[in-house]
Amino acid sequence: MSVLKINIVLFGKGNVGKEFLNQVIENQKTFLEKRNIDIQFPIIANSRLAYFEKEGVDKFWESNFALAAIPYKLEDILDYVKIHNLENLVAIDLTDSEELVKNYIPLIQNGFNIVAANKNANTSSIEFYKEVRRNLDRHGKTFLYETNVGSGFPVVQTLRDLYSSGEQITKIRGVFSDSFGNVFKRFSTEESLFLSVLSEAGITGSKKSDSIENLYKNDVAKKTLILAREIGANLEFSDVNILPLFSSELKEFNPKQEYEFDKKMLESYGISKIADEDNHILRYVGEFSVLENKLEVQLVSELQSFPIARLDGSEKNFEIYTKSYGKIPIVIQGSGSGKEVLARGVLTDVFKVAEKLRIREKVLV
CATH class of the missing domain: 3.30.360.10 (Dihydrodipicolinate Reductase; domain 2)
Structure with a gap:
């Protein structure tokens, strides 16, 4: 089985975001050996700044973010992934931002799957709720949010x-x-x-x-x-x-x-x-x-x-x-509560997205 490389753009580097990043970094070797999945973070962002990483995120990501993060707009992220031909894209929303949710549809239209702990997309107007799903169907993308309600319980x-x-x-x-x-x-x-x-x-x-x-x-x-x-x-x-x-x-x-x-x-x-x-x-x-x-x-x-x-x-x-x-x-x-449980629930959703990408990859082959 070939290695599946997942490129994650992470929005939110607070307590849950830090825990999620650290869980992935600590277990990357295991994920590669047991699941044939290579998880990379080309972009880490908060509400104002984004850190664009070409070499791969490591345990020093916080200090690197502090040194190299720059102001950004959504277009900067979309341009970056296109220029670098990044595939198997997953946007992870670990914020409670109502503004970020407005970017879900353009993210989907530009090749992103979405995993979210943020509840706002699923509790805003029913029209927006349905429009997100229409775009998911149209572009063949996945939106998972198990942590919206149960910290990862199924x-x-x-x-x-x-x-x-x-x-x-x-x-x-x-x-x-x-x-x-x-x-x-x-x-x-x-x-x-x-x-x-x-x-x-x-x-x-x-x-x-x-x-x-x-x-x-x-x-x-x-x-x-x-x-x-x-x-x-x-x-x-x-x-x-x-x-x-x-x-x-x-x-x-x-x-x-x-x-x-x-x-x-x-x-x-x-x-x-x-x-x-x-x-x-x-x-x-x-x-x-x-x-x-x-x-x-x-x-x-x-x-x-x-x-x-x-x-x-x-x-x-x-x-x-x-x-x-x-x-x-x-x-x-x-x-189940706290940053560890939430981060693990988000990671579980990422692996579900990876399974769907793997299936799609086989179908295309």
Whole structure:
């Protein structure tokens, strides 16, 4: 089997980007020997600067970037890959940039496959979502984003396989944020007040309610929308019914009155803090009801016998209900967060792209 050379243009050299680069550099010899895949990084970029590397990236890439990176525009990258006749192109987006997403279509049109941890392409307008896919089909390219929802768990792939096989999916539901899951597990099972749990989870500052809304609520809503669109839902982010965790009254609440804060927060949901003996636990859940075509994100009280309630504090949970399986969902669950897991998930997607390129290469031969 001949060696397949993959040329990656990496956008985003933050924590996940650094980890991803280091994972590849440390394992390049193994990838070459066991997979016959040679991964190269001709370009590494952040939002302002790009480092164009002719000799191949090594463990000194950070210092080289600092010395040689220059301001760039997308056209500079497209010109560079054409001048150097680079093939098997993969653009990896490890940013949260809305601007970069606008470049996906011209990248696809110029020969790039895309792997993204960035959720914005899959949660912007449905028209843009479909236009990206029209261009992928037209140019024979691949767009993978397993890390959009599960840090690399095979959630998107499982949904695709079920949907493409004709399985009738009736509902998708789960705890899509491990951090948020841990907050509510502790709040449900310990004699701890909610604001104290938030503080210990690292969510601090004068506007605690705003912080947790921005960090978690919208993130869960985006993941729910991505999964719904994966099975054909023509829905917008504005269609997600996000039940507010905090009422406007609570946003102005005096944090020193924590007990009253907890009481009012739960009253707004019509539930109470559940003790262990009640066999319930609080969970912050994203759900897409296919039959009702309804997307919802809310706080719920779950029986501890249900998979969604038995999660460890750091676990995510994805439940897929189908006609064939009836009331018993397919459950994808596990612990996984942080730069190492995300980088490994991105790398897994890169290898999936490589497999498709290898197949295409054989067909052309």
